[in-house]
Amino acid sequence: MSIKNAVRMVDITKTFAAKAAKVVANNKVCLDINYGEVLALLGENGSGKTTLMNMLSGIYAPDSGDIYVNGKHVTINNPSDAFALHIGMIHQHFKLVEVMTAAENIILGLDEGNKLIDLKNVHTRVKDFCDRYGFVVNPDKKVYDMSVSEKQTLEIVKQLYRGADILILDEPTAVLTPQETQKLFAVLRNMKADGKAVVIITHKLHEVMDISDRVVVLLKGNYVGELMTKDTNPQELTNMMVGRPTTLNIDRSKPENLRKCLEVKNLSVKDIYGVLKLKDVNFTCYGGEVLGVAGISGSGQRELLEAIAGLEKLEPGAEILYTPNTPGAQEENLAGMSPVRIKNMGISLAFVPEDRLGMGLVGNMDIAENMMLKSYKDGSGPLLDLKKPKALAEKVVKELEVLTPSIHTPVRRLSGGNIQKVLVGREIEQHPSLIMTAYAVRGLDINTSYTIYNLMDEQKQKGVAVLFVGEDLDVLLELCDRILVLCAGQVSGIVDARKTTKEEVGLLMTHLG
Amino acid sequence: MEKKEPLFRITKRGAIPWWASLGIRLIGLLIALVICAFIIFGITKLNPLKVYAAMWDGALGTNRRMWVTIRDTMMMLCIGLGLAPAFKMKFWNIGAEGQVLVGGIAAAACMLYLPKTLPNWLALVIMCCASALAGAVWGFFPGYCKAMINTNETLFTLMMNYIAIRLTAFYVAKWENPYGSNTVGIINSQSRFGWFPKVFGQQYGLNVILVLVLTIFIFIYLKYTKHGFEIAVVGDSENTARYCAMDVKKVIIRTMMLSGAICGIAGFLAVAGAGHTISTDTAGGRGFTTIIVAWMSKFNSFIMAVVSAFLVFLEKGAMQIASQYQLSDYISNVVKGIILIFLLGSEFFVNFNVRIRGSHKSEVTK
Ligand SMILES: Nc1ncnc2c1ncn2[C@@H]1O[C@H](COP(=O)(O)OP(=O)(O)OP(=O)(O)O)[C@@H](O)[C@H]1O
Numbered sequence: 115m116s117i118k119n120a121v122r123m124v125d126i127t128k129t130f131a132a133k134a135a136k137v138v139a140n141n142k143v144c145l146d147i148n149y150g151e152v153l154a155l156l157g158e159n160g161s162g163k164t165t166l167m168n169m170l171s172g173i174y175a176p177d178s179g180d181i182y183v184n185g186k187h188v189t190i191n192n193p194s195d196a197f198a199l200h201i202g203m204i205h206q207h208f209k210l211v212e213v214m215t216a217a218e219n220i221i222l223g224l225d226e227g228n229k230l231i232d233l234k235n236v237h238t239r240v241k242d243f244c245d246r247y248g249f250v251v252n253p254d255k256k257v258y259d260m261s262v263s264e265k266q267t268l269e270i271v272k273q274l275y276r277g278a279d280i281l282i283l284d285e286p287t288a289v290l291t292p293q294e295t296q297k298l299f300a301v302l303r304n305m306k307a308d309g310k311a312v313v314i315i316t317h318k319l320h321e322v323m324d325i326s327d328r329v330v331v332l333l334k335g336n337y338v339g340e341l342m343t344k345d346t347n348p349q350e351l352t353n354m355m356v357g358r359p360t361t362l363n364i365d366r367s368k369p370e371n372l373r374k375c376l377e378v379k380n381l382s383v384k385d386i387y388g389v390l391k392l393k394d395v396n397f398t399c400y401g402g403e404v405l406g407v408a409g410i411s412g413s414g415q416r417e418l419l420e421a422i423a424g425l426e427k428l429e430p431g432a433e434i435l436y437t438p439n440t441p442g443a444q445e446e447n448l449a450g451m452s453p454v455r456i457k458n459m460g461i462s463l464a465f466v467p468e469d470r471l472g473m474g475l476v477g478n479m480d481i482a483e484n485m486m487l488k489s490y491k492d493g494s495g496p497l498l499d500l501k502k503p504k505a506l507a508e509k510v511v512k513e514l515e516v517l518t519p520s521i522h523t524p525v526r527r528l529s530g531g532n533i534q535k536v537l538v539g540r541e542i543e544q545h546p547s548l549i550m551t552a553y554a555v556r557g558l559d560i561n562t563s564y565t566i567y568n569l570m571d572e573q574k575q576k577g578v579a580v581l582f583v584g585e586d587l588d589v590l591l592e593l594c595d596r597i598l599v600l601c602a603g604q605v606s607g608i609v610d611a612r613k614t615t616k617e618e619v620g621l622l623m624t625h626l627g
Numbered sequence: 628m629e630k631k632e633p634l635f636r637i638t639k640r641g642a643i644p645w646w647a648s649l650g651i652r653l654i655g656l657l658i659a660l661v662i663c664a665f666i667i668f669g670i671t672k673l674n675p676l677k678v679y680a681a682m683w684d685g686a687l688g689t690n691r692r693m694w695v696t697i698r699d700t701m702m703m704l705c706i707g708l709g710l711a712p713a714f715k716m717k718f719w720n721i722g723a724e725g726q727v728l729v730g731g732i733a734a735a736a737c738m739l740y741l742p743k744t745l746p747n748w749l750a751l752v753i754m755c756c757a758s759a760l761a762g763a764v765w766g767f768f769p770g771y772c773k774a775m776i777n778t779n780e781t782l783f784t785l786m787m788n789y790i791a792i793r794l795t796a797f798y799v800a801k802w803e804n805p806y807g808s809n810t811v812g813i814i815n816s817q818s819r820f821g822w823f824p825k826v827f828g829q830q831y832g833l834n835v836i837l838v839l840v841l842t843i844f845i846f847i848y849l850k851y852t853k854h855g856f857e858i859a860v861v862g863d864s865e866n867t868a869r870y871c872a873m874d875v876k877k878v879i880i881r882t883m884m885l886s887g888a889i890c891g892i893a894g895f896l897a898v899a900g901a902g903h904t905i906s907t908d909t910a911g912g913r914g915f916t917t918i919i920v921a922w923m924s925k926f927n928s929f930i931m932a933v934v935s936a937f938l939v940f941l942e943k944g945a946m947q948i949a950s951q952y953q954l955s956d957y958i959s960n961v962v963k964g965i966i967l968i969f970l971l972g973s974e975f976f977v978n979f980n981v982r983i984r985g986s987h988k989s990e991v992t993k
């Protein structure tokens with residue numbers, strides 16, 4: 115079968131004007147997308163992958179360069195032009211209307227002329243697509259009732275319904291469990307077999323090896339090269355992405371001088387509907403070790419960390435006993451305390467929440483101001499100390515290699531990975547006794563992910579207790595000392611990470627022991 | 628399918644230098660003046676230049692007119708300063724009107740009931756505090772209910788306006804003077820007790836000083852204080868605020884009380900520093916007009932001063948041409964409206980870059 119070209123991008127350049135500096139997000143990038151093929155777009159954080167694809171979906175226009183679709187020169191000015199060219203993109207942040215049903219979302223904004231919209235017809239067509247590619251979508255379900263993976267499926271169906279032949283997925287697997295990812299890949303394979311062109315952006319190399327036929331690598335806005343997936347391996351791809359030979363491994367140190375830091379007893383939390391999200395959770399966390407938390411997403415991981423941070427209402431009887439890492443410190447029961455009270459007691463908990471821009475950082479503020487979030491009360495008097503946060507921002511930018519025009523760029527302008535570095539950097543710089551992270555490496559490129567893993571290990575060697583909520587079992591097994599497994603809000607087991615196996619953890623995730 | 632590039636392509640600009648943004652606004656103003664010239668000539672057959680001269684004359688023509696313009700600018704600026712903290716917190720306080728009124732009532736009550744033996748300066752200090760307190764109370768209720776049970780602040784503050792208006796009507800009736808006039812009349816017109824004294828020989832000197840102090844205070848408060856930082860974070864995301872150990876409820880209530888207090892002080896200015904009387908028109912709709920001021924200046928106090936001055940200038944100028952040429956109010960309001968539309972419109976060009984088809988190659992090499 116001969117290869118049929120779907121999209122050809124030639125010498126695409128895109129710059130963003132930030133306050134003082136100019137960022138070249140794409141520099142003369144050339145790219146081919148073919149029908150019947152899955153193309154993986156690979157690159158470090160901020161290398162310009164999202165920007166490049168946004169120019170195909172009509173969100174940005176290139177400064178210069180040409181785009182050909184099906185061999186014809188085109189200009190894509192807005193998303194509806196992209197529709198007309200049968201290009202559909204699934205953004206990392208879904209664009210669905212929460213209060214509408216799946217079917218309503220699908221036809222929303224469709225130009226059906228003056229025809230009355232026939233919802234029955236929509237149902238049958240949606241069902242057609244589902245049967246053809248192996249989706250499961252309930253057309254009558256409201257979006258706010260859907261899980262992340264259901265929403266994503268809906269986005270894909272929406273694009274297909276609108277006639278997309280060229281489908282672009284920006285980090286679709288970042289929020290999926292391994293099982294959900296496998297389901298998605300099955301769908302993508304069916305689409306490929308059906309002759310559609312698929313582009314997938316992901317930071318997980320094993321996924322690239324698994325799903326793609328061809329890989330294109332970007333580095334700092336430049337095109338580095340492309341490879342056929344079957345002729346390459348993760349190591350080679352890593353080297354290309356980083357631009358130099360690199361070895362990635364976690365140096366797990368031996369836990370030493372273990373010291374009790376946090377003891378959680380009888381912790382139960384209900385959500386606003388009164389459903390138990392955590393039930394009778396008991397565990398102890400030691401300074402000098404990394405305690406991993408594994409579980410299917412939504413098994414209570416978020417509630418666990420937020421409860422410790424004082425952001426959840428606890429059921430009576432819970433105890434959260436915390437002993438700081440300072441000589442002569444006393445054990446305190448944090449249960450039932452608000453973050454304000456915890457802070458007023460002089461306790462600084464480092465917490466990297468799952469929702470970065472909705473909780474951990476303020477998108478409209480610059481890096482220096484975001485550094486201030488946790489420490490703005492320091493110093494006496496009513497005025498803010500602006501100097502220290504600025505110095506801290508410069509330090510974090512330098513040490514974690516945050517890619518930004520300046521420390522005065524609003525963080526929402528940074529690429530996903532760099533946003534995370536700012537957040538993790540700030541939390542570590544508090545010199546805490548306990549660090550809690552939720553999906554710390556979600557959306558991060560592998561080089562940066564390993565930087566974070568090794569940072570966590572470094573903290574552990576300093577005697578800090580690390581509570582690491584993760585989703586990649588391989589990483590949990592490699593990084594942690596012990597793994598606490600959550601299943602439906604209950605602890606189904608705590609295992610020694612050096613001795614256990616993926617299978618054992620996987621089993622605990624789905625069965626209460 | 629070959630598609631043409633559209634005639635105009637609109638992209639969001641990065642930051643542009645201040646002189647460029649100022650230039651864009653001036654061009655907007657110029658275009659507005661030209662268009663108004665045609666309209667004025669078309670409808671009234673008057674020489675537009677003369678009409679503009681009359682506007683200038685009306686706002687700044689004599690020393691007295693100039694000071695009235697300044698006085699009203701200070702009033703508007705003061706309300707804007709009050710709105711800024713609340714708006715920055717994304718708390719839509721549209722209750723400035725009522726907060727000004729209760730501030731005015733408090734000031735008037737002091738003028739009437741404080742023992743006349745007090746030195747005037749002490750009376751003024753007490754009045755200022757009383758007005759601020761009254762405004763703060765008016766701000767407290769919506770703030771408290773928002774913080775505790777998450778009521779809708781827009782409706783709540785709006786309703787508080789009506790209560791304040793009725794309350795004012797009640798006191799007007801109570802303090803009626805002379806009997807049967809249905810107005811309060813000029814309070815203490817003989818003793819001038821509780822009136823602003825002349826400062827540097829200027830009747831409204833104290834208004835200027837007071838508001839300028841407030842301007843600097845709010846500028847520093849929002850930008851350089853811990854409270855200001857909390858306001859910004861709560862305005863962006865309450866979850867984030869809770870996460871970084873801010874007492875969100877406290878911040879909301881405190882900020883609304885501050886917002887109300889400053890609007891209350893505006894009521895004090897209106898009564899003690901300008902009208903020396905109180906009526907349901909004391910706020911005169913400024914509580915709403917000022918919302919534009921606060922937004923246009925993006926809550927920067929100093930820009931707020933410029934915008935207020937400009938709005939008041941337009942208002943005074945429009946009044947002058949209406950009376951000087953015996954035009955109906957409408958034509959002068961048309962002029963005022965067109966100028967405002969163009970100025971607001973130029974905001975678009977400040978924030979967005981519009982390039983015309985085919986001209987973008989040069990853009991890249993620039
Ligand atoms: N709207 C914008 N304004 C200014 N700069 C931007 C904008 N969008 C992207 N950038 C910059 O362009 C560069 C490329 O960003 P892009 O989002 O394309 O990266 P990415 O490869 O998708 O990274 P990630 O893997 O972290 O998502 C980054 O340095 C980013 O800061």
Ligand SMILES: [Mg+2]
Nearest residue numbers: 163164529530
């Ligand atoms: Mg991206």
